Amino acid sequence: MKAQSRILGVDDAPFTFRDEYVPVVGVVMRAPSYVEGVLTTRVHVDGTDATEALASAISRSRYRKGLALILIDGAALGGFNVVDIEALHESTGVPVATVTREKPDLAAMERVLRRKFPDWERRLETLRRKELIRVATAHKPLYAAVAGLPPRDLTEAIRRCTIRGALPEPVRVAHLIATAIVKGESKGKA
């Protein structure tokens, strides 16, 4: 991966379960931290349209061609609107990874999914399909699932666009913007 590679970081905004939609923000950065562009879209809270919404926003974007990687904060947007990273990778032609700072608790997720969704098996299968990898950073590790890129290259790409803490800049800045859109001001950590 070249030093000038562009990475799209994605995060959703805060929401309540009374909201129908949640805003989703994408930030295109050239490593380590130069902001090249910003995208917005929205997904249904607890819906099933996250993969399609991202694929559509990215595919029509003027930034798609230069993207080396799509980094999504968490395995799902807007609650349990699970992102199928393999499908997103295939439709965009860009490697896709989800990253979290806490190790995902799949057993706890399964309990919630079973209780809330008639299609829980499908959501769980998408969550489980990709192996969880531990990405060492200068800070605490990240947990990631990746499609279209060897784990070693993912680690290297994350390292290139991380300035402080464990979160890659494109994801950190997407979080700040998404929070400010809904709350009027960013706060806290992604």
Added chain:
Amino acid sequence: MKAQSRILGVDDAPFTFRDEYVPVVGVVMRAPSYVEGVLTTRVHVDGTDATEALASAISRSRYRKGLALILIDGAALGGFNVVDIEALHESTGVPVATVTREKPDLAAMERVLRRKFPDWERRLETLRRKELIRVATAHKPLYAAVAGLPPRDLTEAIRRCTIRGALPEPVRVAHLIATAIVKGESKGKA
């Protein structure tokens, strides 16, 4: 001004004159380009609330204390909602400057103000009150009005947070975010 100084860049989103409000985005950066936080507010298109809206958003912000400078893209937000930089400086305690890439044409502005607004004299007086200064950059010059800071220090602050082209990073990134909020994707220049 210290290298670690925080600068708030402000820009409004695209709008049409049928819109009642226009979103306004602020980006807090530590020079040259580290994004610390994002604020959003809104102002009336062609209204008179820009100064008050910015003062309010900044004064209640967790980022206010560390701010060394507020840099606003243009002398007005949402059309002719003129920012009184002296009043904004006084109410926030932070130096304030407006910057543009084109030299403002005050005669043309006066013609539009006279035609559109019963209170045109007041708006024009606010626009004219501060001397216009030319700020040399590595690229084309910027035109600025400043309150609360010597012109030399403004030039130095702008230089510190400019990476490419003439626009300071906090203003450039605020423009990208504001455009994406309304259009779904950023494009063009601030």
